[in-house]
Amino acid sequence: MGVKLSFVVGPAAVRSGVWRPEVRSAVLILLVLAAGWLKDPRLLSPSSLNTVLLAVPLLLVVALGQMLVIVSRGIDVSVGSMVGLAGICLGLMFRSFPNLPMSLAAGAALGMGVVFGLINGLLVARLAVPPVVATLGTMSIFRGLTFIISRGQQIDSNDIPNALTAWSLQGPFKIGQLSVPWLLIIALAFFALVFVLAHRTVWGLRLFAIGSNSEAARLRAVPVFATVIGAYAICGALAGFAGLMYASKFGFVNPATAGLGLELMSIAAVVVGGCDIRGGAGTVIGAFLGCVFLSTVFVGLSVLHIEADWQQLVYGAVIIAALWLDALAAKWPRFRSASR
Amino acid sequence: MPNRCIVSKVWVVLSLLGMLFFAACEKRETVQNNSSGSRLSVVYIPKNTGNPYFNEIVAGFEEVCKQQGCEFSTIAPSTAEATSQIPILKEQIQRGVNIIAISPNSPDALNAVLDDARKAGIVVITVDADLAGNEAHRDASVLPTDFSKVGESQIELLGSQIGYQGEIAILSATRDAPNQNAWIAGMKDALAQPKYSKMKLVEIAYGDDEPQKSATEAEGLLTKHPNLRGIVSPTSVGLAAAAQALQIANKYPSVALTGLSTPNQMRKFVQDGVVKAFQLWSPREMGRLACSLAISIKQGKVKPGEGVEFELPEIGKRSFGKNNVVITGPLVTFDQNTINEYHF
Numbered sequence: 001m002g003v004k005l006s007f008v009v010g011p012a013a014v015r016s017g018v019w020r021p022e023v024r025s026a027v028l029i030l031l032v033l034a035a036g037w038l039k040d041p042r043l044l045s046p047s048s049l050n051t052v053l054l055a056v057p058l059l060l061v062v063a064l065g066q067m068l069v070i071v072s073r074g075i076d077v078s079v080g081s082m083v084g085l086a087g088i089c090l091g092l093m094f095r096s097f098p099n100l101p102m103s104l105a106a107g108a109a110l111g112m113g114v115v116f117g118l119i120n121g122l123l124v125a126r127l128a129v130p131p132v133v134a135t136l137g138t139m140s141i142f143r144g145l146t147f148i149i150s151r152g153q154q155i156d157s158n159d160i161p162n163a164l165t166a167w168s169l170q171g172p173f174k175i176g177q178l179s180v181p182w183l184l185i186i187a188l189a190f191f192a193l194v195f196v197l198a199h200r201t202v203w204g205l206r207l208f209a210i211g212s213n214s215e216a217a218r219l220r221a222v223p224v225f226a227t228v229i230g231a232y233a234i235c236g237a238l239a240g241f242a243g244l245m246y247a248s249k250f251g252f253v254n255p256a257t258a259g260l261g262l263e264l265m266s267i268a269a270v271v272v273g274g275c276d277i278r279g280g281a282g283t284v285i286g287a288f289l290g291c292v293f294l295s296t297v298f299v300g301l302s303v304l305h306i307e308a309d310w311q312q313l314v315y316g317a318v319i320i321a322a323l324w325l326d327a328l329a330a331k332w333p334r335f336r337s338a339s340r
Numbered sequence: 341m342p343n344r345c346i347v348s349k350v351w352v353v354l355s356l357l358g359m360l361f362f363a364a365c366e367k368r369e370t371v372q373n374n375s376s377g378s379r380l381s382v383v384y385i386p387k388n389t390g391n392p393y394f395n396e397i398v399a400g401f402e403e404v405c406k407q408q409g410c411e412f413s414t415i416a417p418s419t420a421e422a423t424s425q426i427p428i429l430k431e432q433i434q435r436g437v438n439i440i441a442i443s444p445n446s447p448d449a450l451n452a453v454l455d456d457a458r459k460a461g462i463v464v465i466t467v468d469a470d471l472a473g474n475e476a477h478r479d480a481s482v483l484p485t486d487f488s489k490v491g492e493s494q495i496e497l498l499g500s501q502i503g504y505q506g507e508i509a510i511l512s513a514t515r516d517a518p519n520q521n522a523w524i525a526g527m528k529d530a531l532a533q534p535k536y537s538k539m540k541l542v543e544i545a546y547g548d549d550e551p552q553k554s555a556t557e558a559e560g561l562l563t564k565h566p567n568l569r570g571i572v573s574p575t576s577v578g579l580a581a582a583a584q585a586l587q588i589a590n591k592y593p594s595v596a597l598t599g600l601s602t603p604n605q606m607r608k609f610v611q612d613g614v615v616k617a618f619q620l621w622s623p624r625e626m627g628r629l630a631c632s633l634a635i636s637i638k639q640g641k642v643k644p645g646e647g648v649e650f651e652l653p654e655i656g657k658r659s660f661g662k663n664n665v666v667i668t669g670p671l672v673t674f675d676q677n678t679i680n681e682y683h684f
Binding site: 160165254261299305 | 549588607
């Protein structure tokens with residue numbers, strides 16, 4: 001199977017695809033950090049880095065799923081709404097069963113997410129609705145359900161169990177003054193899982209093959225339907241779990257704002273991380289670096305004295321500049337990725 | 341496969357319809373649907389959906405409408421953007437409501453559409469926030485409490501916790517939120533008094549009433565100002581996010597935190613000792629007052645005018661201040677001893 005697929009993906013692409021774009025992303029992160037540090041050394045202070053450590057996990061978990069979908073030549077703009085819907089459902093569960101074990105809550109979060117993701121996957125893979133349209137629709141549907149189920153009422157901190165907020169407040173160990181929260185450990189576990197799925201399994205190879213050329217993949221007997229629907233289901237599961245992480249991090253879940261904006265942040269993170277928005281190329285490590293980059297910029301904007309009125313503009317400009325630099329670097333023959 | 345083709349087309353149409361339906365993303369709640377011709381219909385437009393604070397105001401409206409036999413509905417935009425209420429207002433004018441009560445998201449973006457409403461004979465009343473500088477575009481305004489006193493009251497509450505000295509910061513909502521800016525102005529005025537002269541305002545941060553942004557800004561304040569003694573966040577989303585940030589950074593009680601929020605949202609943080617005390621007025625009482633006043637104005641029983649006194653059933657005597665503003669009452673302070681008496 002692997003031999004057959006290598007015609008579609010190309011052995012060189014598999015090898016270089018795992019590492020090359022990340023080098024560029026890593027350089028980019030260091031550049032931005034250096035620029036920020038020159039402006040204000042407090043950007044790299046423990047307290048500010050702790051903020052980054054807590055900002056990365058939520059975005060990372062969502063972006064990992066987004067990355068799989070984008071590799072399949074799709075896109076999922078409903079992830080933010082899935083985070084909100086799962087968050088509200090979990091909050092209501094905690095309200096009714098305050099002693100709900102965390103393992104059960106985690107299972108429910110993943111399960112709900114899989115169902116949401118399967119809906120997206122069916123729309124895209126079975127009914128051939130273009131991914132943007134399908135997930136734009138479900139984005140509104142999921143957000144609408146969030147309002148309906150919660151009756152517009154926020155889940156207050158009263159209802160979030162301490163065992164859950166402990167994921168953000170506590171961690172297994174400290175590195176100097178940096179405290180590593182459980183939230184980050186959980187996110188890194190998902191990272192490892194998705195890395196293996198994407199780069200070390202036949203399913204992953206198929207996904208890349210479909211993203212590069214779905215017709216060619218189909219002709220070579222790649223099960224397109226099952227593979228693509230799997231990507232959306234995993235993306236949903238991760239977004240559902242992110243709903244649980246959201247409740248842990250913020251201590252409350254508001255139907256209007258929970259997860260809002262994560263769809264665009266996750267897409268931006270994946271693309272900044274060197275993933276081709278047209279599908280077929282990208283790496284999990286790249287997505288990780290993209291998340292670190294965006295979180296650093298996000299935190300940096302409030303730590304560096306950038307006036308509130310300017311923050312959004314600067315944030316957008318940094319993302320575009322990053323992609324532009326990335327495109328420039330890609331043209332330079334030594335760094336050209338063999339997968340293009 | 342003609343069948344498959346038709347099925348998928350139906351699905352595309354259905355999902356598009358679903359999209360359109362939810363794209364509006366507005367919450368509708370009609371309490372009494374059977375509109376008979378003679379009954380007054382009242383609509384209240386909060387800033388955005390999902391904010392429990394506005395649900396309390398809605399509850400006040402519902403109570404009065406039930407007592408007085410009016411038809412009541414409420415509809416809110418999904419985001420608190422400056423222009424997000426305009427389409428809703430237009431829709432309500434077309435629907436032919438008699439009274440529009442609104443918590444405006446912008447002091448000036450709504451002028452034209454509010455004028456249209458009043459030309460159509462609709463009584464327009466602002467609740468919770470006013471149209472600063474554009475008061476002529478509404479009939480009256482019901483505000484929670486004296487805005488200039490909120491700032492001073494919050495500074496006093498924070499000051500009493502930090503010995504009236506040290507660096508303090510403000511975590512606000514959006515840059516153009518009229519009530520936030522009025523309170524911040526009040527805080528600055530208070531800080532100019534000799535009693536608070538040793539409290540130094542080092543930064544005003546804006547969390548846009550989004551949890552992520554508010555938390556990041558709160559954490560940013562702690563990083564930027566290592567000598568920070570206190571934070572005031574006069575917005576419920578900001579206060580909850582800042583409390584969580586303080587708890588994560590383990591910076592309490594060395595950094596005192598106070599602000600405006602509802603008891604239900606802050607109960608856990610007060611019990612954990614992260615927040616000693618915070619304040620608010622009664623939003624339900626404000627809703628009751630606004631609804632009752634608007635009905636009386638529509639019925640011609642009360643004529644708005646500066647200094648005019650009036651009496652409302654089950655609420656009591658009030659009077660119009662400058663620009664036809666009616667004040668609901670003073671702030672209530674919630675702390676470990678009193679918080680369990682309140683449930684909103």
